[in-house]
């Protein structure tokens with residue numbers, strides 16, 4: 001069954017509609033059978049890097065899912081956080097945690113329904129990966145971020161290479177201050193599943 005929740009099925013998705021279908025089934029159990037059981041830790045790394053580089057203020061969490069990244073951010077400071085995701089069901093779980101000021105649906109392969117220069121920061125974990133969202137969406141993240149603001153997102157390492165995120169970041173460098181890359185493990189040291197050694201690039205862009 002194609003929409004049976006699993007990391008491999010998530011990686012094999014082909015379109016935004018496939019994402020809506022899979023995550024509508026996964027939403028209720030995602031925190032337990034993915035975040036906990038697979039020792040997912042990308043959200044902590046993105047939160048740390050965002051804080052390290054001075055992220056603050058009103059933050060948009062894109063591909064927010066059930067809110068793991070916002071929870072990690074709020075452990076590290078005071079932020080006002082808004083959530084956006086293509087999956088209504090994932091956002092419903094996030095909303096039940098009362099961690100977001102606001103949440104709204106969007107498809108990151110299209111335009112984000114937000115004004116130019118609106119957010120002090122944009123963050124994302126786990127969404128720029130196989131079968132999900134590619135590098136072209138970064139333009140929109142820059143558009144909605146204020147000059148002087150900060151963007152910190154994770155990109156699965158193999159996805160980074162396959163979709164040439166480096167060229168996109170190079171293009172953006174003409175109208176952003178600078179960008180910083182850091183490679184990290186996606187899962188905890190004690191994880192034993194087949195993706196346990198997968199890595200991600202944490203990309204921070206100073207707008």
Ligand SMILES: C[S@@+](CC[C@H](N)C(=O)[O-])C[C@H]1O[C@@H](n2cnc3c(N)ncnc32)[C@H](O)[C@@H]1O
Nearest residue numbers: 019063064065068085086087107108125126127
């Ligand atoms: C692996 S989950 C990550 C969720 C959360 N950020 C975390 O770290 O646990 C990927 C999320 O990306 C969302 N997503 C996938 N394609 C999307 C798109 N085109 N636009 C917006 N969100 C998308 C999914 O609905 C899902 O909630």
